[in-house]
Amino acid sequence: MSRGVKIPKCKKNSITDKIIKYPKPKFVYIPLICQNDINITVLVKNGDYVYKGDIIARKRGNFKIPIHASVSGTVTSIIEKPYLNGKLVKCVVIKNDFKERMSSTIVPRKHINDYTKDEFIDKIRDCGIVGLGGGGFPTFAKYDTDAKINTLIVNAIECEPYITADYMLLQEKCEEILEVIDAVIEINDIPEAIIAISRANTKTKEVINTFIGTYLKIKLVEVPNLYPMGWERTLIKEIKGITYNKIPAEKGIIVNNVSTMFAIYEALKYDKPLIERVVTITGEMIKEPQNILIKTGTPINEIIESIGGYKRFKDIYFIAGGPMMGTSIETDEMISSSNLTSVLVIRNNSEQEAIECLRCGKCVDVCPAKLSPVLIINSLETPEKLKSLRPEKCVECGLCSYICPSKIKVRDFVIEGKKIND
Ligand code: SF4
Ligand code: SF4
Incomplete structure (x- = not known):
């Protein structure tokens, strides 16, 4: 197994004096999804008043994880919003009353080791x-x-x-x-x-x-x-x-x-539920990169505006997550969620167009999952061969795309192979 590759880290810009807070979204859009599973039961209806930390939905099936309100306010609707996987996901919309009223179910403890x-x-x-x-x-x-x-x-x-x-x-x-x-x-x-x-x-x-x-x-x-x-x-x-x-x-x-x-x-x-997290908002097209504590369900465009906006809003694109493992997103209307680590805004680079595979084998050398990405690409139309190449073992690290001298989006093809084999 390859130990990895040294790549430029580009972290300097978002390292600042402190994490800032974005506490005031007018509406939050709580995504009804858990680990890409939308098998969720909604426990609230339009017009319900919810306290911050109330359970508003729960995952069905394995791991019945609850989903909590990140603000206090009134449930107004359920609508679809762009999510970090690039797809539209149903969200419970809560109109924030800015009172930060906490759920009565929350009971703090003095000592954190006082648990069985x-x-x-x-x-x-x-x-x-x-x-x-x-x-x-x-x-x-x-x-x-x-x-x-x-x-x-x-x-x-x-x-x-x-x-x-x-x-x-x-x-x-x-x-x-x-x-x-x-x-x-x-x-x-x-x-x-x-x-x-x-x-x-x-x-x-x-x-x-x-x-x-x-x-x-x-x-x-x-x-x-x-x-x-x-x-x-x-x-x-x-x-x-x-x-x-x-x-x-x-x-x-x-x-x-x-x-x-x-x-x-x-x-x-x-006794605080997972209703907010620190997200890095960065990239060459962001005026003032920052790390921000964001409530779940806050629209990312509001956050970006609050920190000074874009250097330019033309010919840019968004990546939810890091550049290696993240997903390209078309819009900044995406909402924040617990598994959103960062939003990257970068210049659209037309020079990055792919050329034909050079058969250099670099994607094979770097793959930490010991796959042969180039062979997977060439076997997408032949299911039997694809099966033997085990694309499902791909961890979506993106190293193959990063290393590819032909600028082929190798990772995307391997993920396609994963879906075919599913
Ligand atoms: S994205 Fe998948 S195929 Fe590509 S290097 Fe990472 S693990 Fe290997
Ligand atoms: S790294 Fe790119 S050019 Fe080289 S074999 Fe893999 S897909 Fe082909």
């Missing part, structure tokens, strides 16, 4: 905590296992270019993050925790080292500044020298993103 394992799992499920690194997998499900967990890895690598949300959060909330890591390993009887950061990230190393001294079971580990080092499989192999079949728990490991850890902190301490 079962209470902990119930709490993070009921607060709707999902992976904030972009995956959106329900976090409680990782802990709800009979497997003996020996290591919690806190993933603070953020290896995608441009994105700095985790970086900024660690600068501001390092003490809280260490406190919750300590509590989580105590509650779940996990002997050690490792915070993984990129070797290039000296400032984060400094801040963690300032506070880590009293936490004897938490270690800081630096890994090479390569992409996709933040991918679970690459990271575990790098740190532990271990590979696994389906999930890391098979080998006694749980991996949580650092922003997810902070969401767990707020759930344990304040």
Whole structure:
């Protein structure tokens, strides 16, 4: 398995003095989707008054994750809005009354380690905590296992270019993050925790080292500044020298993103559901790149306007998520959601037109999932051959597109192969 590739990180612009807040959307559009599953039961109707943190919908089937109101106000309708996967998704529209009235079901606790394992799992499920690194997998499900967990890895690598949300959060909330890591390993009887950061990230190393001294079971580990080092499989192999079949728990490991850890902190301490997150808004066409704490369901165009808008609104395009794994979005009317890590606004570059494949094999060399992307492209019309090439193993890291000298959108073709094989 390739350890990864060194790519330009372009993070400087969005690193500022502090995370700013965007607290006042007139309307929020709460997306009725969970990990790309729209199998959701809506629990409110037009005209209902909802408190901030009230459960307004719940996922059906596996992992019955609740979806919460991110503001207090009145439900006005259910309409479709653009979502980070580029598709329209049904959303519950809440007219904000700006009173920030909290749900009466919310009961804060004094000590975050004052939970049994079962209470902990119930709490993070009921607060709707999902992976904030972009995956959106329900976090409680990782802990709800009979497997003996020996290591919690806190993933603070953020290896995608441009994105700095985790970086900024660690600068501001390092003490809280260490406190919750300590509590989580105590509650779940996990002997050690490792915070993984990129070797290039000296400032984060400094801040963690300032506070880590009293936490004897938490270690800081630096890994090479390569992409996709933040991918679970690459990271575990790098740190532990271990590979696994389906999930890391098979080998006694749980991996949580650092922003997810902070969401767990707020759930344990304040009983706060996942109703907001830090999002990086950046790219060469944004006047003032920032990291912003955004309520779920806030339209992205409102946010961009609030930070000074675009340098130019012509010949630009949007990427939801990072440039490697993200999705191109046609409109800035997209709404924010818990798995939206960043919005990138960049220049439309017509020089990027693809030419014929050179058969250089670079896409094969870099693929961390050991696939042959070029062969997958050539087999999209021959189902039997495609099946044997296993495109479903693709983790959508985008390295093949990045490395391709012919500028072919290799990843998109592999994803097409994945869908055909589904
Ligand atoms: S996008 Fe998929 S096929 Fe391309 S390098 Fe990443 S894992 Fe391999
Ligand atoms: S990297 Fe691009 S040009 Fe090279 S083999 Fe793969 S698809 Fe063809």
